[in-house]
Amino acid sequence: MNKTLAAVVLMLGTASLAHANAMPKGDAAAGAGKAAVCAGCHGMDGNSPAPTFPKIAGQNAKYIYKQLHNFKTGARNNPLMMGMAAPLSDQDMADLAAYFSDKKMSGGAANAELAKKGERLFRGGNKQVGLAPCAGCHGPAGEGNQYAAYPRLAGQYADYTKAQLIAFRAAGRDDNTDVKRIHDKDKPLELGPMQMIAAKLSDKDIDALASYIQGLRN
Ligand code: HEC
Ligand code: HEC
Structure with missing residues (x-):
């Protein structure tokens, strides 16, 4: 990190x-x-x-x-x-x-081909572009962190996950309301953590991650 x-x-x-x-x-x-x-x-x-x-x-x-x-x-x-x-x-x-x-999130299925790449990114990040592993905040199995209010991702619909990652990337979803920020990609510290992370994802990365996440069960 x-x-x-x-x-x-x-x-x-x-x-x-x-x-x-x-x-x-x-x-x-x-x-x-x-x-x-x-x-x-x-x-x-x-x-x-x-x-x-x-x-x-x-x-x-x-x-x-x-x-x-x-x-x-x-x-x-x-x-x-x-x-x-x-x-x-x-x-x-x-x-x-x-x-x-208190309820239980239902599981989904992943596309095997996409999930392989998704798992690599999720667990290992991407050093070439300075992408932190998703697992660091969302947990090794995507279970989230209830103390820090990091969301559970495991089992979530791929369509929804994809839409959110695209929204974060476009700085269209603000993810930390306690800090006033200008949405300016040249000022990385003024972006929320998920906005900074999503900025490092390609469309293909997003498809792979969304599919992998849909198939995670715990
Ligand atoms: C530094 C910690 C951190 C890392 C690393 C991180 N996230 Fe997040 N993520 C968050 C936080 C915090 C939120 C909640 C933002 C909010 O409160 O709106 C979030 C939200 C999300 C959401 C929205 C979930 C929902 O239910 O709407 C998705 C999807 C997501 N992250 C995917 C990822 C992926 C994929 C990666 C790896 C490429 C990743 N995150 C890496 C902290 C992180
Ligand atoms: C007419 C449909 C509709 C109804 C009714 C509705 N929601 Fe939603 N909800 C949505 C949509 C669509 C989203 C995704 C929004 C986005 O893309 O940012 C959402 C997102 C959410 C989220 C964020 C989930 C996440 O992973 O970040 C929560 C929490 C939520 N709704 C709770 C509720 C609660 C509680 C109620 C009842 C009081 C409710 N919703 C009623 C459509 C609805």
Whole structure:
């Protein structure tokens, strides 16, 4: 891990901690009562019926909470989810996060050819372009890190993963709302960690990673 990245990880760790302290204690049973409006797109158990809607079953609670916040403030720009998050209180978000994180994410399948390359990048990164291994933050099996609010990736739909990596690469998805940044590719420190990482991925890398991730099970 190079120095810049290490500094960002440190900064991000602190930022995530601030989020964690502000997060109310979630009640999964209360969340079940609030989840019916989510079911049409994410499934009642968080395993979405369509690959453009992310699975949120088994996703870590802090990450779900943070994303709902980001949609509500508009830091993460998606018209469907901004509308859904607008009426939610902090307690609603924590309850929904507790409910969906208790479920189990369903597994998917990978394309064997793509997955080979995807696995290399995921576990080893790419020294030539200074790409850190995904496993360093998202876990060796893509299970995520619930303490740091790094999302679980394993089993996620390839279509969704691909769309997010492309959005990060275009600096279209802001991934750290605690630091004010200008989206300027010439100023790498003003980009979020996933924006910097995605900037180093080719279209082929993204296809390979998305397929590999869809096939990860744990
Ligand atoms: C009309 C469809 C729709 C409904 C209803 C809906 N969502 Fe979503 N949700 C989406 C889409 C589409 C995305 C992906 C947004 C993007 O691409 O940035 C998403 C993303 C999310 C994410 C981020 C997942 C990730 O991996 O980053 C969370 C968390 C989430 N939704 C929770 C909820 C909750 C909780 C509800 C109910 C209160 C809900 N959604 C209702 C369509 C919907
Ligand atoms: C330095 C730590 C770090 C590394 C290394 C890293 N990520 Fe991430 N990743 C994050 C964080 C933090 C987020 C959540 C951003 C946010 O809060 O919106 C994230 C989010 C994502 C998401 C969005 C998940 C979702 O549910 O919407 C995808 C996809 C992703 N990363 C893929 C990758 C891939 C593929 C690699 C390797 C090429 C990688 N990441 C390397 C920290 C990292």
